[in-house]
Amino acid sequence: MLAAKENPTSARIIPIASQPVPPVTDGHGVHPTDCPSGVRWYVLRASPQAEFRVAERLVWVGIDRFLPTWTETTRWSDRKKQITRPLFAGYLFALFDRANATALLQIPGVLQILGTDELSAIPDEEIAALRRLVDSPAPLERVPYVAGSSVSVEGGNWAGAKGIVERTRGSEFATIRMLIFGRDTPVEIAVADLKAL
Numbered sequence: 001m002l003a004a005k006e007n008p009t010s011a012r013i014i015p016i017a018s019q020p021v022p023p024v025t026d027g028h029g030v031h032p033t034d035c036p037s038g039v040r041w042y043v044l045r046a047s048p049q050a051e052f053r054v055a056e057r058l059v060w061v062g063i064d065r066f067l068p069t070w071t072e073t074t075r076w077s078d079r080k081k082q083i084t085r086p087l088f089a090g091y092l093f094a095l096f097d098r099a100n101a102t103a104l105l106q107i108p109g110v111l112q113i114l115g116t117d118e119l120s121a122i123p124d125e126e127i128a129a130l131r132r133l134v135d136s137p138a139p140l141e142r143v144p145y146v147a148g149s150s151v152s153v154e155g156g157n158w159a160g161a162k163g164i165v166e167r168t169r170g171s172e173f174a175t176i177r178m179l180i181f182g183r184d185t186p187v188e189i190a191v192a193d194l195k196a197l
Contacts, residue, residue: 038097040121041066043114043146048196050109051086057107064095066127068134087134088146090196093127114148145174145194155193162197163187 046054051067058065068087073080086092091114096104098118104110114120145151149165153176163178166186174194175186 038099038118039095040098040118041093041095041124041127042098042121043148044092044094044104044110045112045114046090046092047109047111048090051090051092054107054109055092057109058094061107063104066093066095066131068130090149091146093122145191145196150197151176151194152197153189153193154195156190158187158189159193 044054055065055067069084070087072083072085074083094104098121101113104113145165145168147165147167151163151165151174153159153161153163158178161176161178163176166175166177168174168191169188172191173188174191175188176194177184177186179185180187
């Protein structure tokens with residue numbers, strides 16, 4: 001999903017400044033053995049450009065969240081500017097009990113909790129691995145979409161089509177499953193031609 005790459009970008013984790021975090025073995029989030037029964041990590045889909053606001057609101061209501069970011073260096077005519085962006089555009093992770101999902105969806109900017117039940121939870125080991133990866137000094141290549149994302153095709157031969165991201169290949173291409181002649185068909189499309197729904 002992520003790969004080390006020599007480029008001018010880097011990734012970091014947005015710190016939880018206003019929320020005390022219990023002591024943990026790796027210095028991040030809640031250790032699996034400290035989680036209350038039923039509390040798991042889930043992927044939240046946020047409104048466009050609202051990932052940071054949603055992350056802040058989650059802290060306000062006492063929900064632990066993980067928003068990996070990357071830093072893009074933009075070259076202007078007279079200078080360079082660094083812009084911090086979400087590593088997964090439109091998505092962040094939150095730690096909560098699925099029984100409280102309805103209340104979570106009332107938070108402004110939260111559009112959807114990916115998956116339909118507790119089986120959709122992200123294993124603690126995967127969150128820990130992602131934290132280690134973004135903490136690594138090696139620059140990261142940004143992956144703009146995650147598996148399960150709903151997208152529309154804005155350019156190229158498939159313009160106007162809609163589908164679900166099945167997997168990505170680096171930051172340049174994504175395999176989209178879409179209906180073609182009534183059949184669910186995987187098609188590889190340039191990320192530049194996609195738009196999140």
